[in-house]
Amino acid sequence: MNMTSKRFSIRVWFMLLLIATVAVSPLQAYAAADNDRPWMNTSLSAEERTELLLQAMTLEEKVGFVTGKVNNYYGFYNDGLERLGIPALQMADGPAGVRIANPDVQDKKSTALPAPIALAASWDLDLAKKYGDLIGKEAYNTTHNVLLGPGLDIARTPWGSRNFESFGEDPLLTSSMGTAYVNGIQSNPVLATAKHYILNNQETERFSTNAVASERTIQEVYARPFAEVVEKAGLASAMCSFNQVNGTYACENQEMMTDILKKQFGFKGFIMSDYGANLSTAKSANAGLDLETPGEPFGKWGDQLLTAVKNGEVSQEKLDDMVSRILLQMFEKGLFDNPVQNVKINAKANGKKAREFAEQSMVLLQNNDNVLPLSKKNMKSIAVIGPDADNASAAGGGSSLVNPTYTVSPLEGIQKIAGKKVKVQYEPGTDPISGGDAFNGPSAVPSAILTPSPAENSYGENKTGLKAQYWTNIDMEGDPSLERTDGQVNVNFGFYNYEGFNAQSPKLPLTPLSFNKKMSARWTGSIKAPATGKYTLSLTSLGSSQLYLDDELLFENKGTTLSTTKKEIELTEGEAHNVRIEYRSDNPPFKGRDMGPQIRFGWEAPEEAVDAKMKKAIELAKKSDVAVVVTRTYDSEGYVDRSDLELPNNQEQLIREVAKVNPKTIVVQMSGRAVEMDSWKDDVEGIVQAWYGGQEQGNAVARILFGEVNPSGKLPVTFPVDETQTPVSKEAQFPGVNGIGDYSDGIFVGYKGYDKLNLKPAFAFGHGLSYTDxxxxxxxxxxxxxxxxxxxxxxxxxxxxxxxxxxxxxxxxxxxxxxxxxxxxxxxxxxxxxxxxxxxxxxxxxxxxxxxxxxxxxxxxxxxxxxxxxxxxxxxxxxxxxxxxxxxxxxxxxxxxx
Structure with a gap:
């Protein structure tokens, strides 16, 4: 056969092959090449691929697929199926960045972004999408294909410990920012998870509270953001919450999950439980839960679900729907075709983006006499003051805490921009903020007026604080397992004391995890009042505690719930009194949820009682042209909300004392929630709400203060005058009475409620000043x-x-x-x-x-x-x-x- 004939034969062969291929379906053509896994044919629709794969799965595989697993090193996931080529769902906590659990992945470091509440303060939808895209890319490039965010919980109360994870108090703002965020994440092969569905608006009693709300309230306020991200962003998954909704637990609530989310909103994705939130087998599955994430001490699915299906308590059709919903999203979002990878994060480039996000989020609340922006030409010295002004780790705690690739503190940022011609000096003024400041009660007694016994065991400057002895039993039996000097008695262990979370307080010693549950402790030393007058000493504790003064019992706190006991006494300046505090974590909290030991030795002191550490800060402020006081709250997931809005750990007194000696005092507030400012707002010239600004927060703060960036942020939440003047100031509304949280404020959440009740806030929703008009x-x-x-x-x-x-x-x-x-x-x-x-x-x-x-x-x-x-x-x-x-x-x- 000559070459021409050969070419003709080849062409005819290809034409016949093409005709044969066209004559059959794409699936048939693909199956001819790979009969084992036809669902891997990318020319098929996600629905077709899902159906093919579902048919190939055994009953046991389906049950295993919807039952999540946990690994302390590698995070949360559900098993993939190697036999069928199904990748595992590898989940990363969010929503302020990718929280990496695997120590083998990039040293567990990723870009720490400003808190979502800060992003909301930008009111910038393009920025929100870029923010989500950065998180999505980093999730994918750090071996994750599911990101547990965004948080769409409305910031119903101004003091919510988890408000920093939200987009504020308004459902339209939350819906719009959440939609942009989800679109950004899911532009990558990563599934976004909207949480926590639904009425999850407080940490206090969050595992058991029954949130009672009208249908209109749910539809107009709390469910609306979920509806929007379903409709406009193709949301992949949602996470049901721990709390009850109108008498039924959220992860067993058919009306919320099936009737509203899936049917009314048209949600095609899957619903997973919060970790440990699933309390049943057949009930939760039939109500609409699709994936059980691991529970404590064990889950309710796995073998129990397998038995329920075999017994007919859960139908095969229901199980198939659960599996199909997950598979469909995995196919639609590209998880099958784009396996996760481990690609080094560009720390410098992504850090720059984090700084830009932070700059757009900061809100200029007050600028009397145009004290801002600062001018390097018109000053020679700046006093930077505040317990964590030199701490680059100020961030919201809990599951959203990210281990940053690098950090910049406000002090570092100010020093960098001020340059060599402006003298920048630092004094903390008060003790470091810690997890102990997350719960209510008077501020902790300052370390500066405490002396340990014996003094040689102390750490830190001037041998201050109290000698501490810790036992891993509740009876102080045997030798102490740990001895050290604690600057303050301000303990919040358990959830607040494990790897990563304690990094928020780098000035404080780490406490072994063995003290996170049952423990007892004794603190001894002496106390010297900085001024003569009446002092109210207090113990705030969960578990019994006693305060001895000069070896006599002054009072005790039974601590059956987290509560405060106090007594007023007269103290003379400079006069030493022996002090001993004993504590036992002998009152466990509810339903097996271990909140961990909590105790604070607090005080309420006369205004003239200024301790030595604060005096040093005052002296620095007095001789400086400008004083910048950087304050901070400790906001975190973890079982309790503060019910007040005060700055913790004597920071309010610090602001007032600094403002007395420096007419150009500026407060930079790092928090994820509103704070009360009534006692000092009129004393200072400038106030910048900096939120939790991520790993570049120091540079962002400095660029705002010096005018390199014109502030444009607007409040996404109302800042009330105090906690008594809000739409939810009744106990029945928060934290609730007899386990019921009454949403009697209805649709009048946030600024709508302030208007209805004619309450004038300190700073209104949407407020934010600029350096121009x-x-x-x-x-x-x-x-x-x-x-x-x-x-x-x-x-x-x-x-x-x-x-x-x-x-x-x-x-x-x-x-x-x-x-x-x-x-x-x-x-x-x-x-x-x-x-x-x-x-x-x-x-x-x-x-x-x-x-x-x-x-x-x-x-x-x-x-x-x-x-x-x-x-x-x-x-x-x-x-x-x-x-x-x-x-x-x-x-x-x-x-x-x-």
């Missing part, structure tokens, strides 16, 4: 479209915004709608849209904002649908919820009211 004018409101069948009209607000100052800046233009024209009670003001714009000095821009339809509607409990009433609705445009610049109105609705 913006003018608003020429408001227009118009309705567009909606004439065709099933077409819905859109309402658009437009206005001119001009930068009337001398520097470039960004403004968040906020639009609120007023009360709706209906007999149903609606908020006086509700966020309906916003736009963040950048303007150079003197420039103007026409801003167009489309309003959210749900802000113009309410949930009708009788008809189970959103209703937009007919009539005129007020429109308010401003720079904050209490700073309305323009107003108008719009006619909405239809004759039917639907």
């Amino acid at each position: 913006f003018s608003y004018r020429n408001l227009k409101v118009k309705t567009k479209g909606g004439k065709g069948k099933n077409k819905k009209a859109t309402i658009e607000v437009s206005l001119n915004v001009r930068n009337t100052g001398k520097v470039a800046g960004s403004e968040v233009v906020q639009v609120y709608v007023g009360s709706l024209p209906t007999a149903v009670e609606t908020p006086e003001k509700q966020l309906a849209g916003w736009a963040k714009i950048d303007l150079k000095a003197g420039k103007q821009q026409r801003v167009n904002i489309e309003l959210d339809r749900k802000a113009l509607s309410y949930w009708d409990e009788q008809d189970n649908e959103w209703v937009m009433p007919k009539g005129d609705v007020p429109i308010y445009v401003g720079s904050a919820s209490d700073d309305i610049r323009l107003s108008g109105s719009v006619k909405v609705g239809s004759p039917s009211g639907k």
